[in-house]
Amino acid sequence: MIFAMAFLVGGLICVVGQLLMDLTSYKVTPAHILVGFVTTGAILSAFGLYQPLVELAGAGALVPLTGFGHILTQGAIRGVERDGLLGVFAGPLEAAAAGVTAAIVFGYFFAILFKPKG
């Protein structure tokens, strides 16, 4: 059941991205959509609206970039609860540390190992 929900919710979030891509002006680029999704996820999470979606769909809510925004915001909140003001600064990246480090390290090595085909 959770797989079906993950598929459905993950797919629908991507559909929103596709509609933004196809129906808005050329000024909306993939970069704008990625930034928009992270920001939206972070804001929804701040109002406590994203966690229910995660509980409903699991990876379906975590894997799209909105989930990345959710993780950053939840990190900030957990940071505050643990360390107060310092947690405001340390929390977001602490929560996202594994993903960010993976992206940098794998990005670096694959960029060096491979040559673009063109």
Place this chain on the structure above:
Amino acid sequence: MRVDFTKPAGIQHKQYRNFVDRISPKPNVLVNVVWAFLVGGSIAAIGQALLTLFLMLGLPILEAGAMVAVVLIFIAAFLTGLGVFDDIARYAGAGAFVPITGFANAMVAQAMEARTEGLVLGVGARLFTIAGPVLVFGIVVAWLTGLIYFLFR
């Protein structure tokens, strides 16, 4: 008459814009949406399979979620290096770039192309062409949320 060249420039531009809109092909939204849904949904389902696996291996929920991101990022970065990711995304569109896979792809694609400009100013700098803005906006919102929470909790 599509554009009346005796009219003032502003009217000509408007008439021309209508002419361009009429003639330019529009994306096939239905096909694109179906592709985005199927591929994006599949990536999420793979993520869920990984999540279930890591939970079964005894990882706590947050760590399991982070490992899912690590594995998906690895796969996307590898497929980008092989030159396969862009072929998938040609059809999948947002289905490929909205999940965390798109974030990884944007980093590798930018960086591997910048190899000819050196490791520091090329690869190192260009890894963040797309990742930079994503991190900036995500962290700023999270930081503001944390600050408000700190002040008013």
Place this chain on the structure above:
Amino acid sequence: MPAAKKQGQQTLVFSNPPVITASGTVVGTKEAAGPLGKTFDRVVDDPYHGEKSWERAERRFLEDAVQIALKKANLSSREIDFFLAGDLENQTEASALAARDLGIPYLGLYGACATIYEGIALGAVLIDGGFAERVVVAVSSHCCTAEKQFRYPTEQGVQRSLTQSWTVTGAGAVILAAQGSGPVVTHATIGKAIDMGQADPNNFGAAMAPAACDTIVRHLLDTGRGATDYDLVVTGDLGLIGRDLAEGLLQDHGFDLAERFTDCGVLIYDPQQQDTHAGGSGCACSAVVTGGYLLQQIQAGKLKRILGVGTGALLNADSPKQGETIPGIGHAVVIERR
């Protein structure tokens, strides 16, 4: 007092029309697989052309095109007075590096994708003015250097817009001479930068069509000629959408070119088979179609007189982000069988 060799507002008339004695065209595999594949002098299978980077590859393409043209004309680079060249890389670096290796006095040009026609017009001016006996005009473009500079990395997963064109990988060179055998350049009409408010960097055809139309209309008014004086009016790289737009605008001006009107960017690819969306673009687009197919048609006697109109979109990588609209440019040259 009006200039002696100028007719009307923008048209130059050459009293001793310079001769196109030879041309050289080099393309990549995608162009070779297109409808004009057989008309090119050389096909390079490797997008890197054996080099480390696409930028170096583009320079090699350019040098190859020049060497092929020189060989066909049986000339050495020392016998050339000037090298007029341009491309789409930052500060036209491919041309500059090719100029360094060729060692011919060099005038770097930037007219975006209209550069080959700008070069032919200026080369003809140098020759007809008595300042040169022989000049080489050459341009290049490379799909990957252009994507890297103006759009997305080639491996990034983005869907290309249906209005987007495909940058031609290749280079074209022509040799203009005061004497010799071959088709001649009789007129050139220098275009204005025309902007009708189009700003979409994924729809160059829409940005350039008004400029192409303006130059064609100007040329016909300046010379007093009609569309029927030409066997073909061929624009540079408007593509499928831009060609239809230009055709419509020309009709609005009262000129119906109908079957005589086509575009190099439409001719070079098969949009159904090759997934090129709006068609071909890039400096090399008009250069390899003009230097290959069109000159061959003229030499074979199938075309007697054509009006070639190089078209360019005058933007850089940042101007669309800054909210600028995209000016287009069109430079026309009359090429005639003698």
